[in-house]
Amino acid sequence: MAIKVSTSGSATDAAKRHLESLVEAKFASRLFAEDPTLWGPAAEDESSKRLGWTNAAKVSQPLVPEIIALRDSLRAKGIDRIVLCGMGGSSLAPEVMTRTAGVELDVLDSTNPAQVRRAVEQDIERTAIVVSSKSGSTVETDSQRRAFATAFEAAGIDPAERIVIVTDPGSPLETASREAGYTVFLADPNVGGRFSALTAFGLVPAGLAGLDIDAFLAEAGSVAAELAEDSTQNPGLLLGAAIAGTDPIKTFLGVVADGTSIVGFGDWAEQLIAESTGKEGKGLLPVVLDTDSPEIGLPIPDLQIARLVADAAETPAVGDEINVSGGLAEQMLLWEVAVSVAGQIIGINPFDQPDVESAKAAARELLDATPEPEAPVFQQDAIAVRGTASVVDGHTEVLEAIESLLAQLPENGYVAIQAYADRIGQPELAEIREFVAHRARRPVTFGWAPRFLHSTGQFHKGGPRVGVFLQITTRESVDLAIEDRPFTFGELIQAQAAGDANVLEGHGMPVLRLELTDPVAGAEQLIAALRNV
Template sequence: MEGTLPETPLTGLARHGQSIWLDFIRRDFVEDGRLAAMVKEDALKGVTSNPAIFEQAIGHGAEYEEAVQALLETGSLTAGELYEALAVEDIRQACQVLRPVFDETGGRDGYVSLEVSPYLAHDAKRSLEEARRLWQQVDHPNVMIKIPATEEAIPAIEQAIAEGINVNVTLLFAIGMYEKVLEAYLKGLETRVKAGLPVGHIGSVASFFVSRIDGRIDARIDRRIAAEDPESEALQALRGKVAIANARMAYQHYLSVIASPRWQALAAKGAQTQRLLWASTSTKDKAYRDVLYVEELIGADTVNTLPPRTLEAFRDHGVPEGRLAQNVEAARKILLEAERLGLDLDGVATTLLEEGVAAFEVAFDGLLGAVAARREAVLGERLMRVSLALSGELENAVVAAGKSWSQDGKVRRIWERDASVWTNGPESKWLGWLDVVKNGRAALETYEALGREVKERGYSDVLLLAMGGSSLGPEVLEETFGRVAGGPKLHVLDSTDPQQVASFRKAIDPAKTLFIVSSKSGSTLEPNILFAYFWDQAEKALGRSPSEHFVAVTDPGSSLETLAKERGFAHIFHGNPEIGGRYSVLSAFGLAPAAAAGYDVRSLLDSTQLMIEACDASVPPVTNPGVNLGLALGVAATSFRRDKVTFVASQKIASLGAWLEQLLAESTGKNGTGLIPIDGEPLGTPEVYGDDRVFVELRLGHEPVNPGLKALREAGHPVVTLHLDDVSQIVQAFFVFEFATAVAGSVLGIDPFDQPDVEFSKVETRKLTKAYAETGHLPEETPFAKDGDLAFYADERNREALGNGSAETILKAHFDRVGKNDYIGLLAYIERNKAHIAWEQTVRTELRDQLHVATAAQFGPRFLHSTGQAYKGGPNSGVFLQVTADDAADLPIPGHAYSFGVVKAAQARGDFDVLAARGRRALRVHIAGPLHAGLDRLAQLVTDILKGA
């Protein structure tokens, strides 16, 4: 073959025993025949690739657009999977072009290199696993798997050789490390020989980097000469010589090893030598000849991998003479002189290795980011979009945080369940939500069977009895999707208010209703007493046991599961114990009610998967929507005191705000820090806001940008937009915010998966209900002031701050305590209906507009399992007005000594006690008599106080 080649400097290298490989790959370069032409005309004998090369090829090559589209049409893929599919195909095609070279040289040449992920450079186990996987995927005998020459990777290199995998060991700078690499190669071969396995087919090269060494050493020399170092002349004499001397001495080690009896024994078995491959051979200093590192390193049994420009330069004017084995003594003296002058070649080599790995990681980030962007473009309206409009300073801080996350590999560490991303506590036990689609698909038949059963049995209604994480997600689904034609109506009851319970009882026919009792622990008070009530109602309506009308959703082994088995429930759906309640909407706690309501669970899971892949470990922070969103929220709160996350939603998806409130508040509001979510607050003009807000727009379809949000952006407020093209993407919003919340928790330095202060409220409530069961009444309490139908309660510290005057003076003193960057919480333990929601909206808007602070409007006890955590455990910036009232009517709870009204009262008092214990500015006002009149009076008092302020 070589005899037919044209005589050029490139083809002349073969006479000196050196093979030329090309350090470049790209699909069109292979497909249009240019690679084959170089094999034919330039004696090209191999191809190498690395993340930087693929980043240029795939990230910027237009020819990959159609390939990405075709791959996504065949199935859902992450950015990492897309990259790998593209890269493997490129490598396969190049292997086919070079296969004749491989065959003609007996497996000595004709190789194409593919690198394991640079993220694994310091992980021998996973490097080996990836080397095996890539070896099998490419499935060509002339592929070489590149593994970087880190200390940790040496065992992986040895084992890969022992398994018969061709290995290109890359990023070699130091002779000492090269010696370890060659030793690993020998040991790998010897392991095979000992096992009676063949070794003749195994190819390997050790990629020794050259010009980068001179670049670093020369810079040191130049600095010392500029500083008039007394050794300037000796230093000048070493410029441009250390890297070549280092390579020559590495080659001498190679020659000594292949002359040894140890190698001869392996050679007798047919083993090939592990050739030195010279990499980084383009000159960085224009003062040097552009083919310096090619000409000086020509020698037998070596390879030089050249980037296209250097290859063209050598073809044009290179001189193919064998110089590598010459001037050995001079090379040794150069290295000794470099040591004498303190140029620290070993330190330089170590630094270059670290920088090389880091540079490949950056290139890999860029590559995967480009692939992720291509993926997003191809998916188009199938994928919800997240965009950030931040002020310059905040934007810079978020970008810097993203770079830090890239360097620390935190996105990958989240997917690896690494608790050190947070507090290094129990966090790894609460990351089951990362696998919700996989688990949901595994149980898909059971969900679909439930949906068919509900329809076949003719249920008119499905009533979900739940609290917090078990109720808010299904509530969003119901309010977003509504009632499916021909299917039942889904109701979500998450209150102990007797009027609320009675309203739901009136809305259904128990004889035609499927009841879903949902509780992770199975011991949550509210679902248990709601179950007791509606079991009794259903039993009366049916005149028999209503067991077939009941379904349980709970974690395995819970008391609810035991109850469900004892009562003969129709179904028991198990949750994942590694998913906390507020992260459970895409697990059985959301999917079982969705299926019962007739929603397409399969479609919901498929849509979720698209967002899971967008937030995948392979997607770097810069293009990862979950990470970007989480960093924006976390950095805004920690560095800019913008901790009031305010949701502004399209009407059709407005219910998402309440779910987001729970997710953010319960996850981040602890240890005196956190994000305070603000949902449902009407949008105002820029002047009514302080500088403590981040606005999150939840926009649906092709709705225009909200003019109010545009004004806020122009006024410098950060605005984050989640753009859903269709309501079905609500599940993507669930996941992206779950991921973002976990990221924000890391920025805040907290465990985002516990909720300590929710538990304290439960404890206080249990004390009070126990006392009622034992005595027949709740412990006595005395208001510190009364004014007509309003009675005021507070702990001693708050009483001292509020005085003992009229309702107006007490309320004014309370609101006078509101300061800059505070927020006001209206906590109303009354029925959540349209009239009462409107009342809260009126009052909160007055407070917001006059005091210029954020307002939270909540209904108890619902919020106790939601924002209550942040109110008690988050920053002490809340000023709370709790509203309680006499119940117009109460409802008994079958099998219990107390009623719903008693439970609600105990919950309100327990809530207030914990607020007080946490040093919160809190006031409780109790309305006696007609509730409507009392609320009207309270609203008028607030208006009068604010107008007179």
């Protein structure tokens, strides 16, 4: 497939406004020559270490035979279940790659004890895990690795035979893993996590699961020359200008799968775009939508719809939209280029994430201090309610509190629903998004936690501070210990939720925290209440 981008309305106007200057500045060719000066002096140091993704399709080729050899070796031993322990781009890229190809990969990107317990107890005798962490210090992946090591040992299995590590050269994880005898793959250190789909972070777990990674790299490589061309026909320049160049800027980007064969693309695009652009009070926030989602039919002037279609040439954009088509590998490179263009147009550095650390630090403080649990303001049946005083005070019913939160939604704002829950065991929680969108009449995002902390979490704190936040946590009946750590998975995810809420409130944004004291009954109660909104 060839990548095609079609625009209409204000997206076309935005492209016309910026394309010629991008071509005159030789943005595309300089990007693929890894020129770090494209985003200004303040971004130059970071950019000089983050542009390896432009040539990843070629640079990553030597990994292919190594990954295939390990996959064949594992399968010969009856090991055919691959679990990926990773967060953010490290998990979302392999997830969309394998889902689109119809290849089975278990992605564990949660600290919810029920979800972790299920992952470590299922078919352990035929399981190998890939632990992906660029820094090597990510608390979620370290905790997951410890849980699996404990499970392997309990089953009489040497963890060194089943644990595969992907990390940057020289990270603490590389040193410790080699000492433990794990198999280690080193990624290109000149590629940031959210741009890492075509590096070891995407290729190792997807390849071990069964994806044809040689063909995947070839597909991406086939469009590199087109994306590096200084031309007004360059689809990367066109898409970047269309999503970031409207006047005024359209902050919200509705990503709609509408005929594409790609599965789950919006989740990957969400972290790429939001974490890259959401800073300095600016940015673009992707909103993953269905073709019949409420936002599409509403007059929301700062929402740009981008549809992933089977063929954008045969179904060009109409109204005020963008249509995009192409294979997954092609589109991954396309959108990475577009986000780089968007960064220059918006005037930010697309390669840093200055606000991601704030929620991590707040969670660490809570884990170290182990404060007494905060008493709920009120409890209605299986839902305990906490949150910003202006939202929860004076209320005694969950629906009242939700209405109170939405009443604080700014005219140009958005609602972010954050589910610190078992996304495998309770997928019905995602239904909440549509109900809230019908009531809010503004863009509504839904994120499974804590993985969104490594993606849209950057926009929440660094982008325009116009969000209101509905946080859902669960009180699981069974917790899970973490070897050689003073906290459990249950304590970790509660600290992550409370820490992020504290940071958001510290930035002046309202948070409503709903704890499902019985996860199943609480979810049923919440969905029933929202049906009445």
